[in-house]
Amino acid sequence: MIKVEGLTKRYARHVAVDNISFEIQRGQIVGFLGPNGAGKTTTMRVLTCFLPPSSGSARVAEFDVLEQPMEVKKRIGYLPELPPLYPEMEVAEYLTYVGRLKGIPKASLAKRVDEVAERCSVGDVRAKLIGKLSKGYRQRVGLAQAIIHNPDVLILDEPTSGLDPQQIIETRDLIKGLAGDHTIILSTHILPEVEQICEQVIIIAKGKLVATDSVANLTSRLRGAETISLEIAPHNGSPLVAGEVRERLEHVSGVGRVVDRDGHDGRLSFTVESQQGQHIRPELARAVVEAGWNLNELHSVGLSLEEIFLELTGAPKHDISAPHATTMGAEAGAAAGESQ
């Protein structure tokens, strides 16, 4: 459905997207993952024909973004990072306007507006001014405008950023509900979001492709080592000595590294990393209890995005080196090529 080959986008000075290639099959829901400034928005703007590529090509439904932009635009629904809303318009009026712009015939437009308003749960505010809506509602109106012409491809740029936790859950559910009808690309810098919503993931950093893989593969690749957060409190009033506790933890089999964090009120906190392929949670719990301390808290900490990049690229810290990332990109590109 979407095919990007050697795409490069250069701004006045620096390269925002550097020679990336990937392919997305019809009906997939793909997470576009990368830290801020990675080039996610830029790539999406090329796919939506908002910006022309500097070199390379991007095709949507077999139409090239440079050669047949009108055909591409007809097939894409786009929710930019900042939802494109007019505060002085009412919700239904706005959706009608967007529907006209997208070329929906007048006869079927009113019905379509009702459908998408219902689908995105904004039916109850259809007569309200957009400027008076809460952030969650605005985001959903933004989604409604993106799907109004029932596009083949939906491109959502950080659809959950800036929302509160409840709104995030609602928006994610809504996107999952849309998955059947559209090919979806959504960008995010939050890993769990990809795990929850997406089947495929495309990871970029500093404009370069780091990996494309299925979410299942990616998580199992990353599940090699565990990071665990612990909080230990004294039992029967005898105070804890950090060094002693630390030594005890380090001796549990399978533990790789133990890092002190600030504790307070006599409690101590640690971050413990397991060695590759070891499950250390039960052992850790037993060790703490056997030593006669209270175990206040023990939970697994997900890997941060930065750690994932380090993991995937195998690069030393602070140096996601260019040649390495390119090799990863090439491998991923080849893999995508085989799977087609």
Added chain:
Amino acid sequence: MNTFTICNKELNSYFRSPIAYGVMAFFALIAGYFFYVAVYFFMQMSIQSSMQGGGPMSVNDSVIRPILSNISVIGLFVIPMITMRLFAEEKRTGTFELLATSPIHDMEMILGKWLAALILYAAMLALSLVSMLALFAYGNPDWRPMVVGYLGLLLQAGCLLAIGTFISSCTKNQIVAGVASFSICLLLWVLDWMSSFQDSAVARVLSYMSVLQHFDSFSKGVLDSKDIIYYISAIFIGLFLTARSLEALRWRS
């Protein structure tokens, strides 16, 4: 088709913001004042002239013509206020991304916005027309030069609005767009003045460039193809530049 969709939306937006009403009130107030002054002078003059035994004075020459000229100058002040938000506001709030990724041509977008601005201006002219109609109730002016005059006002506005639209497409800040358009309108006005003082070749070129100069014949009720061509080509150039500016926005950034 898309042009009308956009034009319709722009008009709706105008009438939901205080700008349209503010501008219309400003326009009506000043135009009304000029009307009053013109009629007042006309009465003084005709009383004088009849006491001195002269013939009746022409309402067309002494009232309608100066009013039309005044309105054409008011336009210079009002038009930047109408055009400043057209593109600047959409670029600032990000709604431009919606327009630019919808299956519509840039020209449809530009024409729609320009047309909406022109219709708003025409509505203001219609306001001034109400007081003109009073002249028909109490006097007996010739209606033909007046129609030509209003046509000239519309053409002149179309040309200034096209320039304003272009300027609005160059910036994200509607205040900057407003100030820049206003400066250009002012410059055109000054140009008109300067060129009337001398008769060198430069002055003649300046005078030809001046938007106001071309209105002169319209205000006399004379339809001159040279002036019509000037206005229509200025409109084309303004809208064409806007299209280039939108294109450059994408290729440059």
